[in-house]
Amino acid sequence: MASLKELRNRITSVTATQKITKAMQMVAAAKLRRAQERAEAGRPYAERMGAVLANLAGSFEGRADAPRLLAGTGKSDVHLLVVATAERGLCGGFNTSIARLARERAIALKGEGKTVKILCVGRKGEAVLRRKFAAEIVELMSFVEEKNVGYTHAAQVGKRVLEMFGAGEFDVCSLFFSRFQSVIVQIPTELQLIPAKFEGTEKDSGADFAAYEYEPEEDEILEELLPRNLNTQIYRAILENAASEQGARMSAMDSATRNAGDMIDRLTLSYNRTRQAQITKELIEIISGAEAI
Amino acid sequence: MAETFKFELVSPEKLLLTQDVWQVVVPGTEGDFAVMPGHAPVLSTMRPGMIEIHATADDQGVRYFVAGGFAEASPTELTILAEEAIPEADLNRDNLELAIRNASDDLTDATTDSTRTRAQETLDHLNQILTSL
Numbered sequence: 089m090a091s092l093k094e095l096r097n098r099i100t101s102v103t104a105t106q107k108i109t110k111a112m113q114m115v116a117a118a119k120l121r122r123a124q125e126r127a128e129a130g131r132p133y134a135e136r137m138g139a140v141l142a143n144l145a146g147s148f149e150g151r152a153d154a155p156r157l158l159a160g161t162g163k164s165d166v167h168l169l170v171v172a173t174a175e176r177g178l179c180g181g182f183n184t185s186i187a188r189l190a191r192e193r194a195i196a197l198k199g200e201g202k203t204v205k206i207l208c209v210g211r212k213g214e215a216v217l218r219r220k221f222a223a224e225i226v227e228l229m230s231f232v233e234e235k236n237v238g239y240t241h242a243a244q245v246g247k248r249v250l251e252m253f254g255a256g257e258f259d260v261c262s263l264f265f266s267r268f269q270s271v272i273v274q275i276p277t278e279l280q281l282i283p284a285k286f287e288g289t290e291k292d293s294g295a296d297f298a299a300y301e302y303e304p305e306e307d308e309i310l311e312e313l314l315p316r317n318l319n320t321q322i323y324r325a326i327l328e329n330a331a332s333e334q335g336a337r338m339s340a341m342d343s344a345t346r347n348a349g350d351m352i353d354r355l356t357l358s359y360n361r362t363r364q365a366q367i368t369k370e371l372i373e374i375i376s377g378a379e380a381i
Numbered sequence: 382m383a384e385t386f387k388f389e390l391v392s393p394e395k396l397l398l399t400q401d402v403w404q405v406v407v408p409g410t411e412g413d414f415a416v417m418p419g420h421a422p423v424l425s426t427m428r429p430g431m432i433e434i435h436a437t438a439d440d441q442g443v444r445y446f447v448a449g450g451f452a453e454a455s456p457t458e459l460t461i462l463a464e465e466a467i468p469e470a471d472l473n474r475d476n477l478e479l480a481i482r483n484a485s486d487d488l489t490d491a492t493t494d495s496t497r498t499r500a501q502e503t504l505d506h507l508n509q510i511l512t513s514l
Binding site: 126129130132133134136137140239242300301302303304308312316319320323 | 389392393394395396409411421422423425450451453465
Protein backbone atom coordinates (compact mmCIF):
# COMPACT_ATOMS: atom_id res chain seq x y z
CA MET A 89 0.00 0.00 0.00
CA ALA A 90 1.16 3.51 -0.88
CA SER A 91 2.55 5.68 1.85
CA LEU A 92 0.56 8.53 3.36
CA LYS A 93 2.70 11.14 1.65
CA GLU A 94 2.25 9.55 -1.76
CA LEU A 95 -1.51 9.45 -1.31
CA ARG A 96 -1.60 13.07 -0.21
CA ASN A 97 0.35 14.12 -3.29
CA ARG A 98 -1.97 12.24 -5.58
CA ILE A 99 -5.04 13.80 -4.02
CA THR A 100 -3.57 17.28 -4.50
CA SER A 101 -2.73 16.62 -8.12
CA VAL A 102 -6.13 15.14 -8.97
CA THR A 103 -7.82 18.12 -7.29
CA ALA A 104 -5.75 20.46 -9.44
CA THR A 105 -6.71 18.55 -12.57
CA GLN A 106 -10.35 18.67 -11.58
CA LYS A 107 -10.16 22.44 -11.22
CA ILE A 108 -8.78 22.73 -14.74
CA THR A 109 -11.37 20.46 -16.34
CA LYS A 110 -14.12 22.27 -14.48
CA ALA A 111 -12.86 25.64 -15.74
CA MET A 112 -12.58 24.29 -19.28
CA GLN A 113 -16.11 22.99 -19.10
CA MET A 114 -17.43 26.37 -18.06
CA VAL A 115 -15.46 28.18 -20.75
CA ALA A 116 -16.76 25.73 -23.34
CA ALA A 117 -20.32 26.31 -22.16
CA ALA A 118 -19.94 30.07 -22.58
CA LYS A 119 -18.32 29.68 -25.99
CA LEU A 120 -20.97 27.21 -27.04
CA ARG A 121 -23.69 29.74 -26.46
CA ARG A 122 -21.88 32.28 -28.58
CA ALA A 123 -21.14 29.75 -31.30
CA GLN A 124 -24.78 28.73 -31.39
CA GLU A 125 -25.86 32.34 -31.73
CA ARG A 126 -23.47 32.82 -34.61
CA ALA A 127 -24.68 29.67 -36.29
CA GLU A 128 -28.24 30.89 -36.00
CA ALA A 129 -27.37 34.39 -37.24
CA GLY A 130 -25.76 32.91 -40.33
CA ARG A 131 -28.79 30.83 -41.22
CA PRO A 132 -30.98 33.43 -43.05
CA TYR A 133 -28.22 34.21 -45.53
CA ALA A 134 -27.51 30.58 -46.32
CA GLU A 135 -31.19 29.75 -46.65
CA ARG A 136 -31.95 32.58 -49.04
CA MET A 137 -28.85 31.85 -51.05
CA GLY A 138 -29.94 28.23 -51.30
CA ALA A 139 -33.47 29.13 -52.38
CA VAL A 140 -32.34 31.55 -55.08
CA LEU A 141 -29.72 29.17 -56.41
CA ALA A 142 -32.01 26.17 -56.41
CA ASN A 143 -34.36 28.06 -58.70
CA LEU A 144 -31.67 29.37 -60.96
CA ALA A 145 -30.04 25.98 -61.13
CA GLY A 146 -33.36 24.34 -61.96
CA SER A 147 -33.54 26.25 -65.23
CA PHE A 148 -30.11 25.00 -66.20
CA GLU A 149 -30.83 21.36 -65.57
CA GLY A 150 -29.55 19.14 -68.32
CA ARG A 151 -28.29 22.02 -70.42
CA ALA A 152 -24.90 21.65 -71.98
CA ASP A 153 -23.86 25.24 -71.29
CA ALA A 154 -24.43 24.98 -67.53
CA PRO A 155 -21.51 26.34 -65.50
CA ARG A 156 -18.92 23.75 -64.55
CA LEU A 157 -19.36 24.40 -60.86
CA LEU A 158 -22.94 23.21 -61.25
CA ALA A 159 -22.56 20.44 -63.78
CA GLY A 160 -19.11 19.22 -62.80
CA THR A 161 -16.40 18.20 -65.22
CA GLY A 162 -18.32 15.19 -66.42
CA LYS A 163 -15.81 12.88 -64.75
CA SER A 164 -15.34 11.65 -61.22
CA ASP A 165 -11.75 10.47 -61.26
CA VAL A 166 -10.18 12.81 -58.76
CA HIS A 167 -11.95 13.54 -55.49
CA LEU A 168 -11.04 16.39 -53.21
CA LEU A 169 -12.01 15.91 -49.58
CA VAL A 170 -12.14 19.10 -47.55
CA VAL A 171 -11.90 18.01 -43.94
CA ALA A 172 -12.89 20.69 -41.45
CA THR A 173 -11.91 19.98 -37.85
CA ALA A 174 -11.00 21.90 -34.73
CA GLU A 175 -7.73 23.63 -33.99
CA ARG A 176 -7.54 22.27 -30.48
CA GLY A 177 -7.91 18.92 -28.83
CA LEU A 178 -9.45 17.90 -25.53
CA CYS A 179 -12.92 17.76 -26.99
CA GLY A 180 -13.80 14.10 -26.77
CA GLY A 181 -14.30 12.25 -30.02
CA PHE A 182 -15.03 15.37 -32.05
CA ASN A 183 -11.93 15.48 -34.24
CA THR A 184 -11.53 11.74 -34.53
CA SER A 185 -15.09 11.13 -35.63
CA ILE A 186 -14.82 13.62 -38.49
CA ALA A 187 -11.44 12.24 -39.47
CA ARG A 188 -12.78 8.69 -39.31
CA LEU A 189 -15.64 9.52 -41.68
CA ALA A 190 -13.20 11.14 -44.09
CA ARG A 191 -10.84 8.21 -43.80
CA GLU A 192 -13.53 5.66 -44.54
CA ARG A 193 -14.65 7.67 -47.54
CA ALA A 194 -11.08 7.97 -48.80
CA ILE A 195 -10.51 4.25 -48.46
CA ALA A 196 -13.78 3.50 -50.26
CA LEU A 197 -12.89 5.89 -53.09
CA LYS A 198 -9.44 4.40 -53.44
CA GLY A 199 -11.01 0.97 -53.56
CA GLU A 200 -12.96 2.15 -56.60
CA GLY A 201 -9.73 3.19 -58.22
CA LYS A 202 -10.24 6.95 -57.85
CA THR A 203 -7.56 9.42 -56.90
CA VAL A 204 -8.05 11.14 -53.55
CA LYS A 205 -6.77 14.52 -52.49
CA ILE A 206 -7.28 15.94 -49.04
CA LEU A 207 -7.45 19.58 -47.99
CA CYS A 208 -7.42 19.98 -44.22
CA VAL A 209 -9.00 22.94 -42.51
CA GLY A 210 -7.92 22.88 -38.89
CA ARG A 211 -4.77 21.16 -37.77
CA LYS A 212 -6.27 18.46 -35.52
CA GLY A 213 -7.81 16.54 -38.37
CA GLU A 214 -4.59 16.81 -40.29
CA ALA A 215 -2.69 15.21 -37.40
CA VAL A 216 -5.02 12.21 -37.48
CA LEU A 217 -5.12 11.84 -41.27
CA ARG A 218 -1.41 12.36 -41.80
CA ARG A 219 -0.67 8.94 -40.35
CA LYS A 220 -2.41 7.15 -43.16
CA PHE A 221 -2.76 9.68 -45.96
CA ALA A 222 0.41 11.76 -45.77
CA ALA A 223 0.79 11.59 -49.55
CA GLU A 224 -2.80 12.60 -50.25
CA ILE A 225 -2.89 15.73 -48.11
CA VAL A 226 -2.36 18.63 -50.47
CA GLU A 227 -2.66 21.45 -48.01
CA LEU A 228 -3.42 22.39 -44.44
CA MET A 229 -5.28 25.60 -43.78
CA SER A 230 -5.10 26.52 -40.15
CA PHE A 231 -6.67 29.47 -38.42
CA VAL A 232 -5.27 28.69 -35.02
CA GLU A 233 -4.33 32.29 -34.22
CA GLU A 234 -7.77 33.62 -35.00
CA LYS A 235 -10.12 34.13 -32.11
CA ASN A 236 -13.24 34.12 -34.21
CA VAL A 237 -13.17 32.35 -37.50
CA GLY A 238 -15.40 34.43 -39.74
CA TYR A 239 -16.68 34.62 -43.27
CA THR A 240 -13.38 35.96 -44.58
CA HIS A 241 -11.65 32.75 -43.51
CA ALA A 242 -14.31 30.64 -45.18
CA ALA A 243 -13.79 32.76 -48.29
CA GLN A 244 -10.07 31.96 -48.19
CA VAL A 245 -10.81 28.25 -48.16
CA GLY A 246 -13.37 28.72 -50.92
CA LYS A 247 -10.87 30.64 -53.03
CA ARG A 248 -8.30 27.89 -52.67
CA VAL A 249 -10.84 25.23 -53.67
CA LEU A 250 -11.86 27.29 -56.70
CA GLU A 251 -8.26 27.79 -57.74
CA MET A 252 -7.69 24.07 -57.64
CA PHE A 253 -10.90 23.44 -59.55
CA GLY A 254 -9.95 26.05 -62.13
CA ALA A 255 -6.61 24.34 -62.59
CA GLY A 256 -8.41 21.04 -63.14
CA GLU A 257 -6.89 19.39 -60.11
CA PHE A 258 -10.05 17.55 -59.12
CA ASP A 259 -13.50 16.61 -60.42
CA VAL A 260 -15.62 16.19 -57.31
CA CYS A 261 -15.32 18.04 -54.04
CA SER A 262 -16.93 17.09 -50.74
CA LEU A 263 -16.78 18.77 -47.39
CA PHE A 264 -16.55 16.94 -44.08
CA PHE A 265 -17.70 18.58 -40.90
CA SER A 266 -19.75 17.92 -37.81
CA ARG A 267 -23.38 18.96 -37.73
CA PHE A 268 -24.45 20.32 -34.38
CA GLN A 269 -27.56 18.66 -33.07
CA SER A 270 -27.28 19.08 -29.32
CA VAL A 271 -24.60 19.34 -26.69
CA ILE A 272 -24.28 15.56 -26.58
CA VAL A 273 -25.00 14.72 -30.20
CA GLN A 274 -22.83 15.91 -33.07
CA ILE A 275 -23.15 14.15 -36.38
CA PRO A 276 -20.14 13.91 -38.69
CA THR A 277 -21.49 14.84 -42.10
CA GLU A 278 -20.37 14.73 -45.70
CA LEU A 279 -21.60 17.43 -48.05
CA GLN A 280 -20.93 17.54 -51.77
CA LEU A 281 -19.78 20.98 -52.89
CA ILE A 282 -18.82 20.50 -56.54
CA PRO A 283 -20.84 19.72 -58.61
CA ALA A 284 -23.28 21.75 -56.54
CA LYS A 285 -26.35 20.03 -55.17
CA PHE A 286 -29.38 21.78 -53.80
CA GLU A 287 -31.99 20.60 -51.42
CA GLY A 288 -35.46 20.72 -52.84
CA THR A 289 -36.55 24.16 -51.74
CA GLU A 290 -37.88 25.31 -55.06
CA LYS A 291 -41.24 23.58 -55.02
CA ASP A 292 -43.22 26.12 -53.00
CA SER A 293 -41.67 29.27 -54.43
CA GLY A 294 -41.03 28.04 -57.95
CA ALA A 295 -43.90 29.96 -59.51
CA ASP A 296 -42.74 33.29 -58.08
CA PHE A 297 -39.26 32.89 -59.34
CA ALA A 298 -40.25 32.15 -62.88
CA ALA A 299 -41.43 35.74 -63.21
CA TYR A 300 -38.14 37.26 -62.12
CA GLU A 301 -36.16 39.55 -64.28
CA TYR A 302 -32.48 38.98 -64.12
CA GLU A 303 -29.87 41.66 -64.14
CA PRO A 304 -27.39 40.76 -65.61
CA GLU A 305 -28.45 37.60 -67.49
CA GLU A 306 -29.30 34.38 -65.71
CA ASP A 307 -26.11 32.60 -66.62
CA GLU A 308 -23.97 35.52 -65.52
CA ILE A 309 -25.72 35.67 -62.19
CA LEU A 310 -25.29 31.97 -61.72
CA GLU A 311 -21.65 32.30 -62.64
CA GLU A 312 -21.25 34.82 -59.85
CA LEU A 313 -23.44 33.16 -57.26
CA LEU A 314 -21.98 29.67 -57.42
CA PRO A 315 -18.56 30.62 -56.00
CA ARG A 316 -20.34 32.69 -53.40
CA ASN A 317 -22.51 29.74 -52.52
CA LEU A 318 -19.38 27.66 -52.06
CA ASN A 319 -18.07 30.18 -49.53
CA THR A 320 -21.40 30.23 -47.76
CA GLN A 321 -21.47 26.45 -47.46
CA ILE A 322 -17.95 26.38 -46.09
CA TYR A 323 -18.76 29.19 -43.70
CA ARG A 324 -21.80 27.31 -42.48
CA ALA A 325 -19.73 24.19 -41.96
CA ILE A 326 -17.21 26.19 -39.95
CA LEU A 327 -19.97 27.62 -37.77
CA GLU A 328 -21.55 24.23 -37.20
CA ASN A 329 -18.14 22.84 -36.42
CA ALA A 330 -17.43 25.57 -33.89
CA ALA A 331 -20.66 24.85 -32.06
CA SER A 332 -20.09 21.09 -32.21
CA GLU A 333 -16.55 21.45 -30.95
CA GLN A 334 -17.60 23.42 -27.92
CA GLY A 335 -20.46 21.03 -27.26
CA ALA A 336 -18.16 18.03 -27.47
CA ARG A 337 -15.60 19.71 -25.26
CA MET A 338 -18.24 20.59 -22.73
CA SER A 339 -19.48 17.03 -22.33
CA ALA A 340 -15.93 15.63 -22.40
CA MET A 341 -14.82 18.00 -19.67
CA ASP A 342 -17.98 17.31 -17.69
CA SER A 343 -17.23 13.62 -17.54
CA ALA A 344 -13.55 14.34 -16.82
CA THR A 345 -14.58 16.48 -13.86
CA ARG A 346 -16.88 13.75 -12.58
CA ASN A 347 -14.15 11.18 -13.05
CA ALA A 348 -11.71 13.28 -11.06
CA GLY A 349 -14.32 13.62 -8.30
CA ASP A 350 -14.71 9.83 -8.08
CA MET A 351 -10.97 9.42 -8.01
CA ILE A 352 -10.59 11.93 -5.19
CA ASP A 353 -13.23 10.07 -3.18
CA ARG A 354 -11.44 6.76 -3.64
CA LEU A 355 -8.05 8.23 -2.80
CA THR A 356 -9.37 10.00 0.29
CA LEU A 357 -10.91 6.76 1.49
CA SER A 358 -7.71 4.83 1.16
CA TYR A 359 -5.76 7.74 2.69
CA ASN A 360 -7.97 7.65 5.79
CA ARG A 361 -7.74 3.88 6.01
CA THR A 362 -3.97 3.95 5.80
CA ARG A 363 -3.83 6.64 8.46
CA GLN A 364 -6.11 4.65 10.77
CA ALA A 365 -4.08 1.48 10.25
CA GLN A 366 -0.93 3.33 11.10
CA ILE A 367 -2.38 4.79 14.32
CA THR A 368 -3.67 1.38 15.37
CA LYS A 369 -0.29 -0.15 14.69
CA GLU A 370 1.48 2.48 16.77
CA LEU A 371 -1.00 1.99 19.64
CA ILE A 372 -0.46 -1.78 19.62
CA GLU A 373 3.26 -1.21 19.75
CA ILE A 374 2.99 1.17 22.72
CA ILE A 375 0.56 -1.07 24.63
CA SER A 376 2.50 -4.26 24.09
CA GLY A 377 5.66 -2.37 25.06
CA ALA A 378 4.02 -1.22 28.32
CA GLU A 379 2.74 -4.73 29.10
CA ALA A 380 6.17 -6.23 28.68
CA ILE A 381 7.61 -4.16 31.51
CA MET B 382 -47.39 58.70 -45.38
CA ALA B 383 -46.57 56.70 -48.44
CA GLU B 384 -46.96 52.95 -48.41
CA THR B 385 -43.97 50.85 -47.45
CA PHE B 386 -42.52 47.43 -48.18
CA LYS B 387 -40.48 44.94 -46.23
CA PHE B 388 -36.72 45.30 -46.45
CA GLU B 389 -34.06 42.93 -45.19
CA LEU B 390 -30.31 43.38 -45.22
CA VAL B 391 -28.51 40.09 -44.61
CA SER B 392 -24.79 39.41 -44.37
CA PRO B 393 -23.29 35.94 -43.97
CA GLU B 394 -22.62 36.69 -40.34
CA LYS B 395 -26.01 38.04 -39.37
CA LEU B 396 -29.34 39.60 -40.23
CA LEU B 397 -28.37 43.25 -40.10
CA LEU B 398 -31.61 45.03 -40.70
CA THR B 399 -35.23 44.19 -41.12
CA GLN B 400 -37.73 47.02 -41.34
CA ASP B 401 -40.52 48.56 -43.38
CA VAL B 402 -39.19 51.15 -45.76
CA TRP B 403 -40.38 53.48 -48.46
CA GLN B 404 -37.46 53.34 -50.86
CA VAL B 405 -34.07 51.68 -51.15
CA VAL B 406 -31.37 52.58 -53.66
CA VAL B 407 -29.38 49.55 -54.74
CA PRO B 408 -26.01 49.67 -56.53
CA GLY B 409 -26.70 47.05 -59.19
CA THR B 410 -23.92 45.70 -61.37
CA GLU B 411 -25.55 47.29 -64.40
CA GLY B 412 -26.36 50.58 -62.71
CA ASP B 413 -27.99 51.87 -59.54
CA PHE B 414 -31.71 51.36 -59.19
CA ALA B 415 -34.27 52.41 -56.64
CA VAL B 416 -36.76 49.94 -55.28
CA MET B 417 -40.15 51.18 -54.13
CA PRO B 418 -43.34 49.32 -53.22
CA GLY B 419 -44.72 47.41 -56.18
CA HIS B 420 -41.37 47.02 -57.91
CA ALA B 421 -41.24 44.35 -60.60
CA PRO B 422 -39.54 41.14 -59.44
CA VAL B 423 -35.83 41.47 -60.11
CA LEU B 424 -32.80 39.50 -59.16
CA SER B 425 -29.64 41.52 -59.56
CA THR B 426 -26.05 41.26 -58.52
CA MET B 427 -24.44 44.25 -56.84
CA ARG B 428 -21.13 45.95 -57.25
CA PRO B 429 -19.37 47.42 -54.21
CA GLY B 430 -21.13 50.66 -53.35
CA MET B 431 -23.60 52.39 -51.08
CA ILE B 432 -27.15 51.30 -50.48
CA GLU B 433 -29.45 54.04 -49.33
CA ILE B 434 -32.49 53.28 -47.20
CA HIS B 435 -35.36 55.71 -46.80
CA ALA B 436 -37.94 54.73 -44.21
CA THR B 437 -40.35 57.48 -45.34
CA ALA B 438 -40.57 59.86 -48.28
CA ASP B 439 -39.01 62.78 -46.42
CA ASP B 440 -36.44 60.70 -44.58
CA GLN B 441 -32.80 61.72 -45.06
CA GLY B 442 -31.89 58.08 -45.49
CA VAL B 443 -29.47 55.68 -43.88
CA ARG B 444 -26.51 54.53 -45.93
CA TYR B 445 -24.62 51.25 -45.81
CA PHE B 446 -21.50 50.29 -47.68
CA VAL B 447 -21.74 46.86 -49.29
CA ALA B 448 -18.83 44.98 -50.80
CA GLY B 449 -20.90 43.17 -53.42
CA GLY B 450 -23.62 40.58 -53.17
CA PHE B 451 -27.06 40.38 -54.72
CA ALA B 452 -30.50 41.87 -54.32
CA GLU B 453 -33.80 40.13 -54.71
CA ALA B 454 -36.81 42.38 -55.18
CA SER B 455 -40.49 41.53 -55.39
CA PRO B 456 -43.51 43.87 -55.24
CA THR B 457 -43.78 43.50 -51.48
CA GLU B 458 -40.27 42.66 -50.40
CA LEU B 459 -36.60 43.42 -50.96
CA THR B 460 -33.81 41.23 -49.67
CA ILE B 461 -30.20 42.23 -50.01
CA LEU B 462 -27.63 39.52 -49.48
CA ALA B 463 -24.42 41.44 -48.96
CA GLU B 464 -21.01 39.86 -48.78
CA GLU B 465 -20.12 42.50 -46.25
CA ALA B 466 -22.16 45.48 -45.05
CA ILE B 467 -20.85 48.39 -43.03
CA PRO B 468 -23.01 51.31 -41.79
CA GLU B 469 -21.79 54.59 -43.22
CA ALA B 470 -20.90 55.85 -39.73
CA ASP B 471 -18.48 52.95 -39.21
CA LEU B 472 -16.98 53.22 -42.65
CA ASN B 473 -13.40 54.40 -42.57
CA ARG B 474 -10.40 54.62 -44.79
CA ASP B 475 -9.11 51.20 -43.74
CA ASN B 476 -12.14 49.15 -44.88
CA LEU B 477 -12.26 51.07 -48.10
CA GLU B 478 -8.60 50.77 -48.83
CA LEU B 479 -8.87 47.04 -48.30
CA ALA B 480 -11.73 46.89 -50.79
CA ILE B 481 -9.72 48.99 -53.23
CA ARG B 482 -6.74 46.70 -52.90
CA ASN B 483 -8.98 43.70 -53.64
CA ALA B 484 -10.40 45.49 -56.64
CA SER B 485 -6.96 46.31 -58.05
CA ASP B 486 -5.95 42.68 -57.58
CA ASP B 487 -9.03 41.67 -59.55
CA LEU B 488 -8.04 44.11 -62.26
CA THR B 489 -4.56 42.67 -62.62
CA ASP B 490 -5.94 39.13 -62.53
CA ALA B 491 -8.59 39.86 -65.13
CA THR B 492 -8.13 37.76 -68.25
CA THR B 493 -11.06 38.71 -70.45
CA ASP B 494 -12.17 42.15 -71.58
CA SER B 495 -15.53 42.02 -69.83
CA THR B 496 -14.06 41.11 -66.43
CA ARG B 497 -11.43 43.80 -66.89
CA THR B 498 -14.01 46.47 -67.61
CA ARG B 499 -16.04 45.36 -64.63
CA ALA B 500 -13.03 45.41 -62.29
CA GLN B 501 -12.08 48.84 -63.57
CA GLU B 502 -15.59 50.15 -62.94
CA THR B 503 -15.54 48.74 -59.42
CA LEU B 504 -12.19 50.33 -58.73
CA ASP B 505 -13.26 53.72 -60.05
CA HIS B 506 -16.40 53.62 -57.99
CA LEU B 507 -14.54 52.74 -54.82
CA ASN B 508 -12.07 55.55 -55.37
CA GLN B 509 -14.99 57.89 -55.81
CA ILE B 510 -16.44 56.83 -52.45
CA LEU B 511 -13.05 57.21 -50.84
CA THR B 512 -12.64 60.78 -52.06
CA SER B 513 -16.16 61.69 -50.98
CA LEU B 514 -15.44 60.48 -47.45
